[in-house]
Amino acid sequence: MTSQSNLYLLPAGSGAQTSDEGAAPWTDEQGADLVVVANRLPVRHSSSPGDEGWLPSPGGLVSALTSSLQDLNGLWIGWPGAIDHEEPPESYGGIRLKAVNISAEEYEEFYLGFSNATIWPLYHDAIRSPTYHRKWWHTYRNVNMRFAEAIARSVAPGGTVWIHDYQLQLVPQMLRVLRPDVVIGFFFHIPFPPSELFMQLPWRREILTGLLGADLIGFQLHSGASNFSRLARRLTGASGTDSGLTFEGRDIRVGAFPISVDCRLIAEKAADPAIRARAKEIREGLGNPEFLLLGVDRLDYTKGIQQRIKAVSEMLADGTLSAERQVMIQVAVPSRESDAHYEQERHDLERAVGEVNGEYGLVGHPAIHYLHKNLPFDELIALYLAADIMLVTPFRDGMNLVAKEYVMCRSDMTGKLILSEFAGAASELRGAYLVNPHDLDGIKEAILHAMNSGPKETRDRMSRMRRATIRRDVYDWAKGFLSALQQTPHATRLRALEDPSIESTTP
Ligand code: G6P
Numbered sequence: 479m480t481s482q483s484n485l486y487l488l489p490a491g492s493g494a495q496t497s498d499e500g501a502a503p504w505t506d507e508q509g510a511d512l513v514v515v516a517n518r519l520p521v522r523h524s525s526s527p528g529d530e531g532w533l534p535s536p537g538g539l540v541s542a543l544t545s546s547l548q549d550l551n552g553l554w555i556g557w558p559g560a561i562d563h564e565e566p567p568e569s570y571g572g573i574r575l576k577a578v579n580i581s582a583e584e585y586e587e588f589y590l591g592f593s594n595a596t597i598w599p600l601y602h603d604a605i606r607s608p609t610y611h612r613k614w615w616h617t618y619r620n621v622n623m624r625f626a627e628a629i630a631r632s633v634a635p636g637g638t639v640w641i642h643d644y645q646l647q648l649v650p651q652m653l654r655v656l657r658p659d660v661v662i663g664f665f666f667h668i669p670f671p672p673s674e675l676f677m678q679l680p681w682r683r684e685i686l687t688g689l690l691g692a693d694l695i696g697f698q699l700h701s702g703a704s705n706f707s708r709l710a711r712r713l714t715g716a717s718g719t720d721s722g723l724t725f726e727g728r729d730i731r732v733g734a735f736p737i738s739v740d741c742r743l744i745a746e747k748a749a750d751p752a753i754r755a756r757a758k759e760i761r762e763g764l765g766n767p768e769f770l771l772l773g774v775d776r777l778d779y780t781k782g783i784q785q786r787i788k789a790v791s792e793m794l795a796d797g798t799l800s801a802e803r804q805v806m807i808q809v810a811v812p813s814r815e816s817d818a819h820y821e822q823e824r825h826d827l828e829r830a831v832g833e834v835n836g837e838y839g840l841v842g843h844p845a846i847h848y849l850h851k852n853l854p855f856d857e858l859i860a861l862y863l864a865a866d867i868m869l870v871t872p873f874r875d876g877m878n879l880v881a882k883e884y885v886m887c888r889s890d891m892t893g894k895l896i897l898s899e900f901a902g903a904a905s906e907l908r909g910a911y912l913v914n915p916h917d918l919d920g921i922k923e924a925i926l927h928a929m930n931s932g933p934k935e936t937r938d939r940m941s942r943m944r945r946a947t948i949r950r951d952v953y954d955w956a957k958g959f960l961s962a963l964q965q966t967p968h969a970t971r972l973r974a975l976e977d978p979s980i981e982s983t984t985p
Contacts, residue, residue: 509634510553510574512960514543515625517593517645519556519577521570523563532567536855538740538879538952543640546956547573550638555628561585578628580621587617590817593645599819600679601644601671602780602874603900606819608678615681619648622688626652633660636972638963641692643667648684651691661972663963664692665735668876669902670702673709686714690725693966696735696959698876698902703732729967735959736902737877741951744886747859756856757863765843767805769929772865774858774880775872777810777850779823782871782898782915787830787846789921794838794845798926801838801845807861809849824850862887867894867928870901871915877902881910882947891937891944894928896921909942 520540521532534540547554553574558566561582566575580588591614600608626649633639640663641649650662676682686709689695697703703720710716716725723730747753761770771790775781790806793799810827814820831848838845853861862868868884878901885895885907897903897910904912911924931939950958963969 509637510551510632511634511637512547512550512552513555513629513633513637513639514547514552514642515555515629515639515646515649516642517557517589519558519566519575520544520554520573521566521575522559523566532570534571538743539737541740541743542952542956544571544573545953546960551634553632555625555632557589576628576632578621578625584617584621587611587614588621589645590814592618594814594817595819596679597644597647598668598780600675601668603669603671604675604678605780605873610678610680612680619684622646622648623652625649626656629653630656633657635659636976637661638960638969639663640665640960640963648688649691651688654691659972661963661966661969662692663694663696663959664689665696665959666698666702666876667737669699669874670697670705672701672705673712676705676709682709683713686710690714690716690723690730692730693728693968694731694733694959694963696733696962698734698736699905700734703734707732731962731966733962735955735962736906736950737879737955738947738950738952739879739882739886740953741886741948744859744883745889747856748863748887748889750856750859753856753860754863756860760860760864764805764847765802768803769805769866770864771804771806771867771869771925772861772884773806773808773869773871774861775808775810775870776813777820777824777827778813779819780872780874782873783808783810784823784827784830785873785915785918786869786871786921787827787834789918789925790846791830791834791838792918793922793925794834798922799845801840801843804929805843805847806845807847807849807865809851809853809858809861811852812850858883859887862893865893867896867925869896869925870903871896871898871913871921872901873898873915875901875903879903881907885940885943885947888940888944891940892933893940894931894936895939895943896924896928906946907943908946909939911939 520535522535524530524533553576555576555578557580558577566577569575591611595609596614599606625646629639630653636659638661639653642665650664653662679685690710707720707723710723714725716723718724721732723732773783773786775783790799831846834846835844862884870878870881872878881895881897881903895910897907897912898915899912900915911928913920913924
């Protein structure tokens with residue numbers, strides 16, 4: 479990154495703050511050139527005996543952003559994930575961290591309430607009815623402002639800020655007011671809904687205006703980008719197209735940036751002899767079934783887990799599957815457990831699994847092996863290697879990285895993926911058996927088709943999916959977003975002010 483010291487000497491009327499010293503009045507002494515902001519920090523606190531302390535959060539996203547943060551004097555701002563805990567470390571794994579804390583009341587109203595009981599269900603096709611409470615909205619606004627202030631104090635003059643996901647939709651505009659000199663990107667990990675749903679939101683204009691504070695707004699799919707642009711034109715007076723809007727005299731880029739996984743890491747792990755031996759051990763432990771079906775999901779009502787269990791149950795009932803020859807493993811990772819919808823989902827799911835096993839299991843042969851826990855990544859890879867058929871059937875999902883992880887493990891071109899049409903991953907993984915997750919017969923037919931497909935069909939489908947996944951891993955995704963952000967009109971203008979030999983894209 480360039481030295482940013484003179485970026486505060488912006489022309490009169492630019493709306494920016496100025497300072498005689500050339501230092502931002504908001505900035506701590508060592509402002510960061512790149513600030514990543516997400517509701518969660520990339521570390522979590524564990525109290526498990528033998529594993530106490532701060533541990534890295536799993537996942538490719540953290541690894542992908544870590545390398546950019548390390549290169550760019552970066553900082554990650556987020557919530558440490560619990561209300562009463564010791565302060566997180568100042569840095570972890572080479573990334574500087576800064577915590578934004580929330581109170582018990584804010585946990586209820588900002589996190590469980592507005593984020594996860596208003597926005598989450600509304601943006602996932604209203605699979606559960608969204609709840610609208612004015613008090614939750616006020617708390618959401620207050621917490622978003624606290625994030626914006628923390629960023630404003632931490633980012634270097636002319637620095638870059640990348641804000642993530644639905645919990646922080648108001649932050650771009652709030653930050654724009656506090657720090658007009660910085661470049662702001664926003665990325666949605668979850669779907670952005672069509673106007674038929676979004677129009678329900680009592681604060682629809684405020685949310686859109688909040689997002690329009692960014693210079694670049696990224697979505698998983700083009701449909702999210704065009705839903706957003708259309709709504710912004712209709713409700714806020716923004717003008718432009720699905721890829722670029724003008725709002726209050728500023729140009730905003732909008733586009734699709736489908737996220738991916740750390741392909742190389744997964745491929746390395748899938749080739750690791752110890753993990754392969756574990757996969758073999760898993761199959762042997764299950765009595766070497768003819769087919770092993772696998773589901774791995776956060777325990778969330780959007781994931782369609784019960785529907786998939788119902789499909790398997792009907793196949794056990796009509797004899798297409800038998801507990802002796804075909805086995806299913808369902809991993810349900812605990813999530814948002816203090817929310818009533820999630821508690822109910824767990825209850826219903828565990829009852830459904832119990833009923834299937836009671837009805838169709840045999841001594842030593844349960845039909846469905848159910849795990850409600852967070853598994854270590856190596857164990858997940860062993861499960862992906864062991865499974866013949868992977869079931870990913872969400873009712874709606876921004877992307878679904880489990881599908882891509884499974885594909886990256888199958889270098890021998892075996893393994894079949896049954897994938898919901900309503901997961902973002904379906905737009906890339908065309909070699910999957912695509913299903914409508916609401917159509918039970920369709921899921922059953924796809925399982926049957928996958929079971930009966932020969933090696934050529936399996937190989938053709940898997941190689942097609944692997945080509946699509948390898949084309950762009952999570953590092954390419956992060957680089958692609960950050961480089962598009964640097965090409966936005968505001969970023970170009972800032973660079974041109976610093977170095978007049980660079981031509982600005984805006985007049
Ligand atoms: C989804 C969201 C993330 C969220 C994660 C876990 O992937 O897109 O923003 O962090 O779920 O949910 P949680 O509520 O535990 O943070």
